[in-house]
Amino acid sequence: MFGVIMAGGQGSRLYPLTANRPKPMVEVIGRPVIEYVKDAMVDAGVSNIIVTTGYKGDMLEELVDGWCSEESQLESSVNQESTPMGTAGSVRLLLDQLQDTFIVGSGDSVLSCDLKKLVERHKTSNAKVTMALWEVENPSEFGIVGLSEQQSGEVDGSLEEGYVVRFKEKPKAEEAFSNVINAGLYIIEPEALALVPEGE
Template sequence: MLGIIMAGGRGTRLLPLTENKPKPLVNILGKPVIDYVKDALVNADVSEIIVTTGYQGDSLAELVNQWNNNLAIECSVNQEDSPMGTAGSVKLLQSKLTEAFFVASGDAVISSNLKLLHDAHRNSGAMVTMGLWEVNDPSQFGIVGLSSEHGGSIEGDLHEGFVVKFVEKPTPDAAFSRIINAGLYIVEPEVMELIPDGQKYDFSRQLFPHLLELGLPIYGFKLDGAWFDIGTPSELISAQNYLVKNTNSLPFMLPDGRYTADKGYLIGNATSKSPVIASVICSDSTIGKGSRINNSLIMSKTKIGDNCIIIESVIGEDVIIGDNTELTNCVIGDGVAIPADTILTDQRYSSSTFSHTE
């Protein structure tokens, strides 16, 4: 069974972290988020993985080449010449799609058993089976209404069933459900005939509503384990904190490291002379004395000086933060140097604004 990972998006809501890399290469616990998707597909016994790429596709191609060195299955990329949308990018692979196949977004942390999704698809007889998740705020996702019967009415307490209604990014008044499309599907090859050739086309906004109009069955199945979209910096922090807290229930090991007294985690040779509270410090990073890191993510090769306060912020790779600096709800891109005695709140800085050459 083929697995397709969609990785063509830029991830503008994560800027400046995605200024020089595609969103699927943003790190969670020291490894690219797309690796979590790849691992879930491998554990589901796919026979091949194809990554559809667009923005910064060369970087993803390098990673996929590394996969080929470590996996027993073939992995490759298909670079789009121009953005084709989620369904349009998969349409480009139609000649290879001769049986049901997985499609997954490459920008979500997932620890689910996808064999269960495959079983649900096979038993339902649907043309598409959609992985589902429940969230508190569905306004940035596509919500679904489910019925126990194909063509039935919405039954509000279901977490599995036939999709009878689909609304993309609803307003609060229109949000009839907190069950969302998790960007993970099993698709029958016949569905590809409904996607127009050579056009930008989207699964959620166009293909799935069209399937419902035609009366073709779409099944929904709530995923087990953990699932996190990493569309925003706060979601990055939430994902890493969940994984660190729930390591015993995960199907993979955390990278080598050590816990702090305040529910933080230091990866590899990261060091801190200060409290690390509900935060992750990635390898080769250092925290000076008299500082405090709270509910934040510090990526690799970053140096934070003495007497600094970092709260609810994401700090990119190879960043230098001078002494006596305070950052609250900030996102600092790779390669930035923040001068000493700086105080920033609700700010984003990229290497095109402040950079260093060390």
């Protein structure tokens, strides 16, 4: 299975930590945060990881090259973006390589869910895209998600899973319709990725 780790952001809100390194290289408990994402993907069965980079991508390339060894049997590579494409756009560039179910993760998040179980749930539900969500007390710093039992239904704040019917990026307190956020982790079928317009 392929995994894609998005690591192109500049991390301006983490400055000065990101003055000399990309955000995924900021250390958490002595390791670059991107290492936690890689480990979770490998534990879930990923054998080939592509890291999409932008800002200071050369530093990430050095790290990613070190992931490959005979012991790990992990293949890894870097796809340097010349122009920032955003989440869907950077992954869309890899469409030719992503021919089966694949995982996309944000390179600046510490994963604390059982990714293997999430992949299993994705497959048994026959979903085209599964998005990991996280509940927080104060959603004003995140992109919030509204879920419904039906594809075009109303937001129901009591649901733990369902159809994503609404998004709001960094809402003010009075705009927040949910305290469930996008955790920056997706399991995707290639046919869903093909729906993303080329170049966007």
